[in-house]
Amino acid sequence: MMKRLNYTDEAVIKAIREGGKACDEVMAFLYRRQVEQVVAFITTRNGSREEAKDVFQDALVNLLVAIREGKFEGKSSLNTYLYAISKNLWYRRFNRSVKEDDYKNANAGDEKTDFTPEVHIMDNDQRSLVSNLLGSLKAKCREVLILWAEKYSMKEIAEELGYQNEQVVRNKKNHCLSELKELVRNHPEARTLIEELVG
């Protein structure tokens, strides 16, 4: 079947909320649609293409989290939102020497966006802790759990990882989730993080 070449903002938001393969497709669509715009912005400000791509990838993850946490209110188009986040990330990460006034001037006239710094993006410590925990599982277990967390359906996981049917995937997922819970139970820092997350 032909892949859709274009998505409306509403279709993108719906796919991100629902997750699964459709979410991967719209993320790829958003990346291809706008990466060059951010590259143009950053490379004309002494940044490299690689830095620009890294910033835009982070901006997309930020958008995904904002949508899933219900913090994207749709006051601006996705294009505008992503561009604003990319600019913010760029000024914060690679241009820390820029004075506050310059930063404000550079952003003057930007449209109002619902950029939300409160979106929960992992810090480095959390990243390393979560990576270590997941890294302790067998590769297949890790893959099943990640796809499940990314809201792939059991059918999609079976197709993606070559399992016989959905029930096999469901059993595998339950087994792997139990293993991960056991790892968390025996890991004090993981338990603390979980308490923070559950609140």
Added chain:
Amino acid sequence: MAKRDQLSEQIEAYLAGEMTPEEKTSFETQIRTDEVLAAELRLHQGTHKLLNLYTQIDYKEKLQRLDVEGDLKEKTKVVPFATRLFRHPVFRAAAVILVLVACAWTLLIFQYDPERVGTAQFEPYRDVITYKGDTSPSDSLILAAMAQYNRKEYAAARETLEKTLGQYPDLADARFYLAMCLLAQNEPAEATAHLQQLTHNDKYGEVSEWYLVLAWLKAGNRRQSLEVLDTILSNPGHGYREKAENLHQKLTGWGWRIPGVG
């Protein structure tokens, strides 16, 4: 199904809000009275949230892979040709001559600089607003901006137009002339963001596509520029078709194939 799996699925159904009201009430009563179950629920919920955090890493890796795949595709277009060329003994000998020729070519390369081409083609669009004499609330701001625009005071016009857009975000007139000011001030990346939002606008759609071509060129991105040109050329009735054809010829001439050009 193992008892452990059954409990796990019961917890998931509860967290996903998939239980019937009766099942939910019964389950919540159990949680209140069974500390082990309550702890298991928290652990399950927390582990799921932890997995959700990990997806941030995974989604970023997917985007990076997408990028690498894109780069590889680009490279496969060029590398095999270059490899074949320089592995052949005859071409190795000719390499010396090529170096000399390349020196001469570098003198030509500047002609094929996208930014230079974009700048040469760019002329700020004429004022099509001032004559209207409308009396909408946005008029005083936009008319002030257009007076500055007509005096070529692009920095001042930009500021006024940004203020106008702040108050009237849907005002296509302001967005379009703001893009013109940004192009005139050599801020093509910013200009593309505004022009892209106007390509479906009844009044500014076609002209925005044309200026988007020039904006990408001024930003040094010939590939994006050609993509928009293709869109223009695919529309037989497009008002900028002739200009687009001429520019397309310029942008696809032999000179662009010189290594390092474009």
